[in-house]
Amino acid sequence: MPIIRPPSEWRSLLVRITRGCKWDLCRFCGIYPHFGEPGFSVRTVADIKNDINLLKQQHPGAETAFFGDADPLQAGVDTFVEIAEYLRKLIPVKRLTCYARASTIRKLKEDAIKNLARAGLNRVHIGLESGDIKILRFHRKGQTPEMIREITDWLKKTGIEISFYVLLGLGGSNHWHDHIHETAKLINETGPEFIRIRRLWLYEKDAVLSGPESPLLKEIRNGSFQPQTPEGCVVELRYLIEKLDNLSTFVICDHVNNYVQVSGNVREDKEDMLKTIDSFLALPENEREAHYRAVDSSL
Numbered sequence: 001m002p003i004i005r006p007p008s009e010w011r012s013l014l015v016r017i018t019r020g021c022k023w024d025l026c027r028f029c030g031i032y033p034h035f036g037e038p039g040f041s042v043r044t045v046a047d048i049k050n051d052i053n054l055l056k057q058q059h060p061g062a063e064t065a066f067f068g069d070a071d072p073l074q075a076g077v078d079t080f081v082e083i084a085e086y087l088r089k090l091i092p093v094k095r096l097t098c099y100a101r102a103s104t105i106r107k108l109k110e111d112a113i114k115n116l117a118r119a120g121l122n123r124v125h126i127g128l129e130s131g132d133i134k135i136l137r138f139h140r141k142g143q144t145p146e147m148i149r150e151i152t153d154w155l156k157k158t159g160i161e162i163s164f165y166v167l168l169g170l171g172g173s174n175h176w177h178d179h180i181h182e183t184a185k186l187i188n189e190t191g192p193e194f195i196r197i198r199r200l201w202l203y204e205k206d207a208v209l210s211g212p213e214s215p216l217l218k219e220i221r222n223g224s225f226q227p228q229t230p231e232g233c234v235v236e237l238r239y240l241i242e243k244l245d246n247l248s249t250f251v252i253c254d255h256v257n258n259y260v261q262v263s264g265n266v267r268e269d270k271e272d273m274l275k276t277i278d279s280f281l282a283l284p285e286n287e288r289e290a291h292y293r294a295v296d297s298s299l
C-alpha cells in the first residue's frame with residue numbers, strides 16, 4: 001500500500017515504524033484497511049534501520065523525514081527515540097515529523113514527550129477533526145477537547161510544533177454549527193502552529209481495492225448521519241476562519257478535496273482569506289455547482 005503522509009511531507013524521507021492504525025475505529029475513516037493494511041503491527045528495529053540505511057544511499061541530502069503510519073508512537077517511546085536518533089545521526093535532517101493520536105500522546109505523559117523532543121521530533125500531525133465532544137463521540141474518535149488542551153500544553157513546553165487537521169462536514173448538515181463553533185473555540189484555546197483543512201470524504205467499496213468501505217456510509221444509509229452539502233462545507237470554512245482569534249496559527253487547505261483553497265496566517269491574512277471565500281460564494285449558483293462537481297474526491 002502507499003505510505004500515507006501529509007502533503008507537506010512530499011519531499012521527506014518516509015519511514016514506516018508501524019503498519020496500519022491500531023485504533024481503526026473512527027467512523028469517518030477506514031483508510032488503512034481500504035488501501036490494503038487491515039491490521040496493525042510494529043516493525044522490527046532492524047528492518048526500520050535497514051530502510052534508513054537504504055534511504056541514506058538513495059537520498060543522502062534529504063532535509064526532512066516523516067515517520068508513519070497512523071500512530072507510530074505506538075511502537076513505544078524507547079523504540080521511537082532509538083530510530084529518531086539513528087536517522088538523525090546517519091542523515092542530518094532539519095525536520096522530523098510524524099502522525100500521532102492525541103490519546104497516545106496523553107498516555108505517554110509529559111516527560112516522555114521531552115524525550116521525543118530531545119531525540120529530534122519537531123512536529124506532530126494530529127487529527128483534531130472537531131472540537132465538539134458529541135461529534136467526536138459519535139465518530140468514535142477516542143479523544144476529548146480536554147485531552148487536546150492537555151497535550152498541546154505539554155507539546156508547546158517542549159517546542160514540538162502542532163499541526164491539527166480539521167474535517168469540514170464532520171457534524172453533517174444538522175450539527176455543522178456546533179462542530180465549527182466548538183472547533184474554533186478549541187483552536188483559540190490551544191493556538192497550534194498549523195491548521196490543515198480537509199473535508200469529509202468517504203471510501204466506497206470499489207472493484208480495484210478489495211478493502212472495506214468507510215463505516216460512516218452505513219450510518220448515512222440508515223439515516224443516523226445526514227451529510228453536509230458542498231456549499232455547506234464552504235460556509236463551514238468561512239465560519240471557522242471568522243471565529244478564529246488573533247492567532248499566529250497558519251491555516252492551510254493543502255488538499256485537492258477542498259472546494260475553496262485559502263491559506264495564510266490568521267493574524268495577518270484572515271480578512272484576505274474571508275474575501276476569497278466571499279468572492280466564491282458570490283458567484284452565480286450554476287458556476288458554484290459546476291465547481292463542486294469538478295473538484296476531485298481522491299486521496
Ligand code: SF4
Nearest residue numbers: 021024025026029070
Ligand atoms: S482517523 Fe486516524 S486514528 Fe482514526 S481510524 Fe483513521 S487513521 Fe486511525
